[in-house]
Amino acid sequence: MSRLWRFFRTPEAIAGALILALLVAMAVAAPLIFPGDPQAIAGPALLPPFQDWSLPLGTDRLGRDVTAELFHGARTSLAVGLAAAAAALFIGAVVGTLAGFAGGLVDEVLMRVTDAFQTVPSFLLALAFVSIVGPSLGVVVGAIALGAWTGPARVARAEVLSIRERDYVAGARVIGMYPLEIAFREVLPNALPPVLALSSVIVAAAILTEAALSFLGLGDPNRVTWGGMIAEGRAVLRTAPFLSIVPGIALVLTVLGVYLAGEGVVESSAVRRSLS
Amino acid sequence: MNAPVLAVSNLAKHYRRGGQPFPAVDDVSFSIGPAETLALAGPSGSGKSTIARLVLRLIEPDVGRVEFEGADFLALSGAALRARRARFQMVFQDPLSAFNPRATVARVLDDPLRIHGLASRTERPRRIAALLERVGLEAGLAVRAIHEISGGQRQRVAIARAIATRPSLIVLDEAVSALDVSVRGQILKLLLDLQRQERIAYLFISHDLGVIRAVAHRVVILDAGRIAESGEARAVIANPQSAIGKALVAATPRLNRTRP
Numbered sequence: 001m002s003r004l005w006r007f008f009r010t011p012e013a014i015a016g017a018l019i020l021a022l023l024v025a026m027a028v029a030a031p032l033i034f035p036g037d038p039q040a041i042a043g044p045a046l047l048p049p050f051q052d053w054s055l056p057l058g059t060d061r062l063g064r065d066v067t068a069e070l071f072h073g074a075r076t077s078l079a080v081g082l083a084a085a086a087a088a089l090f091i092g093a094v095v096g097t098l099a100g101f102a103g104g105l106v107d108e109v110l111m112r113v114t115d116a117f118q119t120v121p122s123f124l125l126a127l128a129f130v131s132i133v134g135p136s137l138g139v140v141v142g143a144i145a146l147g148a149w150t151g152p153a154r155v156a157r158a159e160v161l162s163i164r165e166r167d168y169v170a171g172a173r174v175i176g177m178y179p180l181e182i183a184f185r186e187v188l189p190n191a192l193p194p195v196l197a198l199s200s201v202i203v204a205a206a207i208l209t210e211a212a213l214s215f216l217g218l219g220d221p222n223r224v225t226w227g228g229m230i231a232e233g234r235a236v237l238r239t240a241p242f243l244s245i246v247p248g249i250a251l252v253l254t255v256l257g258v259y260l261a262g263e264g265v266v267e268s269s270a271v272r273r274s275l276s
Numbered sequence: 277m278n279a280p281v282l283a284v285s286n287l288a289k290h291y292r293r294g295g296q297p298f299p300a301v302d303d304v305s306f307s308i309g310p311a312e313t314l315a316l317a318g319p320s321g322s323g324k325s326t327i328a329r330l331v332l333r334l335i336e337p338d339v340g341r342v343e344f345e346g347a348d349f350l351a352l353s354g355a356a357l358r359a360r361r362a363r364f365q366m367v368f369q370d371p372l373s374a375f376n377p378r379a380t381v382a383r384v385l386d387d388p389l390r391i392h393g394l395a396s397r398t399e400r401p402r403r404i405a406a407l408l409e410r411v412g413l414e415a416g417l418a419v420r421a422i423h424e425i426s427g428g429q430r431q432r433v434a435i436a437r438a439i440a441t442r443p444s445l446i447v448l449d450e451a452v453s454a455l456d457v458s459v460r461g462q463i464l465k466l467l468l469d470l471q472r473q474e475r476i477a478y479l480f481i482s483h484d485l486g487v488i489r490a491v492a493h494r495v496v497i498l499d500a501g502r503i504a505e506s507g508e509a510r511a512v513i514a515n516p517q518s519a520i521g522k523a524l525v526a527a528t529p530r531l532n533r534t535r536p
Contacts, residue, residue, distance in 0.1 A: 167374045170334050174366045175388040175437065176358035186376050 006268040013264025019257025026074040034068035038224050042068070046240050060232055060243050070250055072224040077207050077254060080141055084206035085199055087145035092152025093188060093195055099153070100160030100191075101183040111157070114150050122147025126209055130218045137220045140213060144206045151202070152195045159191035200262020204255045211251055226251050279346060280307035281445045281477045282331065282364075287340030289330055300326045301337070302501040308445065311475040315488040315509060317524060318498035324481045327498075328449045331479070332366055333357065345444060362392045362441035369450035371430035375422040381408070381433055382418040388440040407436040411466060428459035432466065439470060447479045452487060464491055485528045489513050497521045 007013050030038075042055060042065040049058040049066070057066040099110040117125070126143035133139045163169065164187060172182045213219050214227030226247040233243025285305045290297045301323045308314045316324045330337045333349065342349040344364055352360055368374035375384055385404045389395045395403045405415035411432040417425065425433070431451065438446050448467070452460045468491060470476055480492055488495055489509055496506040497520060504518035516522045 167368045167370065168376045170329070171366070171368060171374050171437075172376075172387075173334060174332060174361060174364075175441070176361040176391050177387065178358070178391075189378055190376070 007264050010264055010267055012260045013267065016257045016260025016262070016264055019253055020261050023074055023078060023254055023257065026071050027078045030068075030071035030075055034065070034071055036068075038068040038072040039064060046236065048240070049242050049246070057246055058240075058242060060229075061236060061240075066229075066243065066246055069224045069229055070226075070247060073226040073229060073247060074250070074254075076137070076220070076223050076225045077210065077251075080137065080144070080210040081203045081207040081258070083141045084144035084148065084210070085202040087141060088148035088202055088206075089152050089195060089199060091145065091149040092154075093156045093192065095149065096153040096156025096158075096195075097160050097183050097188045097191065100157040101164055101179075101187055107157075110153075114153050117147070118150045120147075123209060123212065126213060127216070127218065130213060135213075135218050135220055137223065140210055140218075140220060143213070144209045147209075148202050148205065152198055155198060156188075156191050156195050159194055160187055163187050163190055197262075197266050200258050200265070203262075204258045207251070207254055207258070278309050280309050280343075281312075281345060282479070283307040283341075283343040284327075284331060285341045285343075287327065287330055287342065288338050289326060289335065290338055299501045301330060304340075304498075304501070304503055306496050306503070306506065308477045308479060310444065310477055311471055312494070313471065313478040313480050313492045315480045315482060315492035315495040316498060317482060317485060317488055317495055318504075318520065319483065319524070321500075322498040322520075323501040324483075324498060325449055326501075328366070328447045328479065328481055332361075332364065332447060359392070362388070363443045364445050364447075365438035365441065365443040366447040366449065367431070367434045367438050367451040370454050371427060371434050372423070374434055375430070377423060379422050380418070381420055381422060381425065384422065384433060384437055385418070385440060388437060392441050394441065403440075407440055408433075410439070411436040412462075428455055428463065431455060431459075431463055435463070435466065435470070439474065439476070442474070443476060445477045445479065447481070449481045450483070451480075453482065453484065460487070467491065483524075485513050485524055497524065 008017070041063040043052065043059050043063050045059060045061055045063040047055055047059040047063075050056065051058065055065050055067065057070065060066060060069075095110055095114065099107040125147045126140075129143040129146055130139055169182060169186060172186050177186070210219065210225065211227030211230070214225040215231045217228075217231065219225045219228050229247040230244045233240065233247075237244060284307065287301055287304045288299065289301045291300050292298070304323075304327060306314060316327060318324050326335070329335045330340075331342050331349070337350070344360070349360070349364075382401070382404055385407055386400055389400050389403055401418075404418050408415050408417055413429060413432050413436070417429065417433075422430065422433070434451075452463050455463060464487065467478065471478065478491075480488065482488055492509040494507065495509040495512050497504045497512065497516070497518060499518070499520040504520045505512060505516065512521065513525060516525050
């Protein structure tokens, strides 16, 4: 309870939480407010914003409702961002724990694999992966996670290296605990906090990567995405710039909100650590 | 009939420091009989804790032989080693760092019972309560987190965890050094009671000759990884022969006072 209160003490945390709350509300409300297909034609093409109050943000080249697309796009961004970050953190934590705890050859092999993934630019990796497997939401999530798990893996390994020398790990061995159980039950949970601190950066990067993939036409074609909307609007950038600007603003605000909320969480836990 | 519980011979472990090999433990031999307390004494860095970790195979020795309950302990590996560990337990110096910071008292005591299959899932809460009572704690303490209880209580929980698997030998690595004096007396009394009732042998590691004289039958005094002298605890402490033994006794002022 007090931790929540401390979280809301910093202005950036409040701003971040507000933006995220708005985003979640948009995502949840999208099928309720705009129950039809957001990719269906709703009015005349290229209607500018604030002209017709049934279509507040206007329509695009094909006459689709920009507001509906924006709301449904929030669902995609949020789902992809959270799923990709969760997958990256999970893979990273498991790989890092195994490498740090096992040591020796296992450590060497896993960390060289990590190096290999880190030397390839993660966006190119995602691009190549989606191009080969084909664009769908699950593949996009996998592609983003593929480039994002190395950071958590390195942080987890460093943390595990220090934790495995602690007395309670020796104690677990003395009572005859199975090594994998020691690694995942005694060591991993205590190595998680610094790994989780990376999550806001990863979520933000994942949302941007998804938008970039969609912009290049490699997003899930059956879903509205902000990146795809920007790409659509690019063709008419001079005559109807709002088609790119509206989803662009949404993207910037979302990434900003995730960053700020992440900062708030780190800040509040830092205070807690210095007090105890 | 009094076959030793633990027989250690020619144990050695070298580390490298600045490129030079230096002996942390060098040609150490000793044995412990059933229900006997053998103390390892010596200044900081004399290799006491390294020996504890070597005989328990938390680190592997370079050379030497460790026989536990008549079998070669160094030859065991994998599941056989883990099963054997039930009989050979350890209590650490700092009872806070010896437990997972997220654990509760119940989980700490549940682990050895579960791992060695000593009690079914439904039976374990009752066994945990019995263990807590055995070391003089209330059964209600089981639901508390490890960081919520006092240092003395924590060390009692550590002892309960060590005796949960009915061991024949417990390594006590400075097990009372981090406790304040009044609590220390109670813990030592608990250890002596347990030894008498369950016939557990102790490898008692300490730098405090006063405590050693109170609980140990025999003492081995270490200096720079080697055995400086050994013998019956009271005799060695009353009349140390080695230089390091004399220095240790001199550093314990209350032992110089003659009792009426």
